[in-house]
Amino acid sequence: MRPSAILESALYVTDLAAAERFYREVLGLEQIARAEDRHVFFQCGRGVLLLFNAEATRQQPEPGAKLPVPPHGTAGQGHLCFSATADEIERWKAHLTEGGVAVEADFHWPAKPGQAKGGRSIYFRDPSGNSLEFAEPKIWGL
Template sequence: MKLQGILHVSLLVADLARARGFYESVLGLAPDPRRPDLGYPGAWYDIGAQQIHLLALPNPDPVEGRPAHGGRDRHVALAVDDLAALRAALDAAGIAYTLSRSGRAALFCRDPDGNALEFIEVKNPA
């Protein structure tokens, strides 16, 4: 057996409309209309050959008390082609972020439900 890759990551959200506002308006993602009725609200977003799944379900984890820097918390790392444009979008939306402490072109922010996201600038994603 050999693992072939990561197909999607699921994130819990308390308020689907608020979460969709972040993922669609700030990050510019479009929802995948093929998401079936799973018995609870949610949204799927295609990112290359992978997806982010938002699940509108109760979150068993505390939102408060998480590390200020998302790199010290569980997080999803996403490739972005223009980190400066992302920073401008986050600034315009009033969303706090921290720069990567490794020195590479990357930043961390949290979505409205406290999920940590890392964005790494990749000029020519594979």
């Protein structure tokens, strides 16, 4: 057996309100759920991006809790990559720059066997310091 896709991806943030604004207003993601001081969730294509206040998710759920999700959380900078075409990456770079978000890196990956050229990536940070990327799927041969 093998999983068919990743349904959710999680990042842990230090300022939930700032992260909520950034992912909604700068990245334009559709917010689908929110729990005060705990989490905010966004739809992204066919997947879901979960943003958590790590301190709030490290607690064991109460016995009989409605949602008995086991504790989880991490500290430090995480990473997430969004899929984009070459044209979309160029537009994202301009959009981020115009919005005051620094693009830390912009480069082309080496070509995979059988490819004429490699794909492009740009990297930037969210308000909590998480490393975000827009990349062409062909960086993975997809």
